[in-house]
Amino acid sequence: MTAEQVWDSMVALVSADPKQLKWSARERERRELNNRHNLAKMLDKTEPALLFEASQLVAAALKDQNKEFDQLRKELDAARAKDDKEKAKEIQRRLNASQRILRQTVSRCFYEAAKKSNNKEIQAQLAASAGDGPMG
């Protein structure tokens, strides 16, 4: 019997409805996909000049981020060579944080571009789907 068959046998022992789908995860995926779809539709309608401006801001942020990333990688290698686990852990934490900050920067730049749009339809969609801020 495969791992999946053993697992399904156990599911049948626990669940009153073993065929029930993992609906909450699917619903979350559906909502997230819907959000992204709405965002993409908004970007399609945003003025090209604003998108270009946002892209430039993202490119500049990415450049700075890459510099910081390279520096941190060097520091991480040095810390590992010295077997300084505490410092390596701290650098790893900063590396992970820098990825999150980059994602937020991209989100913020394009959110602000859409906010500047003169297209009232975009403003209405933005208010309806993004609430009071960009995606985290």
Add this chain to the structure above:
Amino acid sequence: MNMMETARVDAKAASLNEKLMTRIKADEILLGIKDPRSAKSFENYRKTLHQTWSRAAALPSPAPRGHFLREFGQSDRDVIENASDEASVPQALTIMNGSLLSQITSGWPTFSLNLRKAATNEEKIDVLFLSLYSRPPTAKEKTHVLQTIESYASNKNLWEDITLAALSTRRFIFVE
């Protein structure tokens, strides 16, 4: 509120269909749940059960490291044909000490409810064999389990222990 927050789903807040609710209410009566707090707790248990106990096909593949499926040989999908059917010490430890098995033998799963519905020890043995091995016990097996029950009559966790023993056998793993 931002876009990511709106995607979150609270399974406990979801409403269940009428058929499931009827079944939950019937099970509450069977379990003797009377106070509203315990009833709510049982309802939430049923509503969130699918988050852990969904069939393998409905779970992400590969499952995370350390998950039952991975311990029992599910492929990590790094390369093709990478699943394993080799027995291992971690598998034995998972069966003996893992939290998943205790969830099967605790009070609220379907199997435990079916055991409760059986009035006599003989009926409970039938439920045990039909649930775990998909066949009724032979006369020899029934006598053996009845003797075990008599020997451990004072054990409060008698059926949990018997179930765990039955689950740990090759009969459960290799039943076709």
